[in-house]
Amino acid sequence: ETGVTQTPRHLVMGMTNKKSLKCEQHLGHNAMYWYKQSAKKPLELMFVYSLEERVENNSVPSRFSPECPNSSHLFLHLHTLQPEDSALYLCASSPSWAGELFFGEGSRLTVL
């Protein structure tokens, strides 16, 4: 139990589908993150939210759309994805800037 819960754990979607990944943190943290983990590549920071405001968008294509309705929940909306978007998507939270990140177990996405 990490305190950061991600659903679904596995998702298979076609290139024309629309789906969403959900992240919930039970730690009372102020910042939440989406990272992409692909084989043999560094973890790529996608989005950062602090106190529900997006503070970072790391040049992510618009087919990925984040939403942070409150400090405990973070979504990643997916539409018209490409096969190269297949990866493990990790959500993390942090109590403060520059602090330790607490990760969820990830959502494994496969785009056909």
Next chain:
Amino acid sequence: AQSVSQHNHHVILSEAASLELGCNYSYGGTVNLFWYVQYPGQHLQLLLKYFSGDPLVKGIKGFEAEFIKSKFSFNLRKPSVQWSDTAEYFCAVNAGNTDKLIFGTGTRLQVFP
């Protein structure tokens, strides 16, 4: 742009062998440094961290890391590994107290009994 390099991509050791995993970063200012571990099928979790003070940092499960500012390095060490240390290890750097944590590509460690 800031970057983190982990030169060892795959390390194979026998139990009781000593371990050192390299991590170098490119940033000249204040840094916070982290090592994370990902055991098979599990989430990323913090192994140890350095913010300031003693450059030799002790973490969980007998791991330690040394921050050498002049070498821009934060190598991870363990004197005697166990089979249960089999995992992927990630070095990460937060540069200049920003909201960005930059990760290396990871090192896969396999320990054989």
